[in-house]
Amino acid sequence: MKPKFHTTAHHYAINLVIHFLGLHNINMGRLKVRRALYEKEAFPETSMQDIGMELQKWGIQHELKTAPCNITDAMVFPTMAVIRIHEQDVLAIVEKVEEQQIHLQYFFADTITCAVSELTVLQYLDIKEIVVDKEFCEACEQEDLSEREAYTDSIFAVEDFLSEEECNYMIDYCEQHNLFNRSMTGAADGTGEITGNRTSYSAFITTSRQDPLFNDIIERAADLMEVEPARIEDLQCVRYGEGQEFKPHFDSFETGVKRKATLLVYLNDNFEGGETVFPEIGFSVSPKRGMALSFVNLDEQNKDLIYSLHGGAPVTAGIKFACNIWIHL
Incomplete structure (x- = not known):
């Protein structure tokens, strides 16, 4: 049975996407992001393909690279990736890669830095261009804001x-x-x-x-x-x-x-x-x-x-x- 919509408040992948959009100054309201990924057939499972499909709609043009891949070839950061670290596959935000050092954030902990050789990148979004429809984002944000304000007033x-x-x-x-x-x-x-x-x-x-x-x-x-x-x-x-x-x-x-x-x-x-x-x-x-x-x-x-x-x-x-x-x- 599909979980109730309010469970998206605790959904790791959805919250990471919201944070990722914020890092790129794309403010389209949390509700739009939550609803889009919640409506995926496999929810609560959320794949990089699901995330990438929605990001394309929102103006982040990219190519999904899969293993074997080299994230040092990426041109735009921050980006999102599935990494294997400490024998665990984790969805993460890669803030930047410099001098073979990767700076990333996952589980909303502080940014960690490690050598590229210390982890395996299974998938990552190779961002080509970011072209955001400002009117669309503003409409989504306004809808979100109206609902937030209505609840706050209650x-x-x-x-x-x-x-x-x-x-x-x-x-x-x-x-x-x-x-x-x-x-x-x-x-x-x-x-x-x-x-x-x-x-x-x-x-x-x-x-x-x-x-x-x-x-x-x-x-x-x-x-x-x-x-x-x-x-x-x-x-x-x-x-x-x-x-x-x-x-x-x-x-x-x-x-x-x-x-x-x-x-x-x-x-x-x-x-x-x-x-x-x-x-x-x-x-x-x-x-x-x-x-x-x-x-x-x-x-x-x-x-x-x-x-x-x-x-x-x-x-x-x-x-x-x-x-x-x-x-x-």
Whole structure:
């Protein structure tokens, strides 16, 4: 079964193509790139032929060279290539080749430099000419911009949603009851798996509706989001120590619980870092104690919104506490 469109936000090859176009100052909007490669029959598999075909349409005229080939013959850089390095075949951006040294970037790490003889180039795009249709690119970028702005405008914050005393009560309750456990990903009930994408600690407050204050918070959230309290999940408190983060992710799930919206409440602000970031729209929010941040995860057809991709930036000093309030369908 073909993955949902929003998964393109995490698709390595697509994101590398977007980065590659940016290096050539071709700004045509992420949506156009994502949709073009998503519509390929073999997706999520993406070949150099697929990439090359779309680049031709967008004005990057090239010849796809395949092994045996010598990338030192290429005339235009940066270019894209499939290289074999450390016994692994990797799609990469080759920034330049000089004096038999190749400068390349892959997996979005820092640029590395190695001798041409240390790797095998299996395929590369020998770029002949770049002739971009500016009107076409501007139209694509404007469509992308309009959708990004519409989503950004839908995000709102409510200051003092919780008082200082209420914030402290929630933190103390979770710590005194030893509720914090290493955060997991992949399941709404916290029974997923521990991964490096999420290094925080979480506390599911399963007694949310028995505790008068927590139940009041649920009622308050229901009023704010204009839903019945029954659509709000049990509260979840999260704790991020120094260096801990939650890399960009979606709050809804492919199966099971579909979270229509998220209300994220910051329980303290005496720390550094820890911003909430939305990479697809270039937007971030700095935590403020008691403030609630609302954003939607699904569109009107209840499909995952790619713009809802968000993460918790690493905490650089101190400890961050927050409360997730999820509203499901």
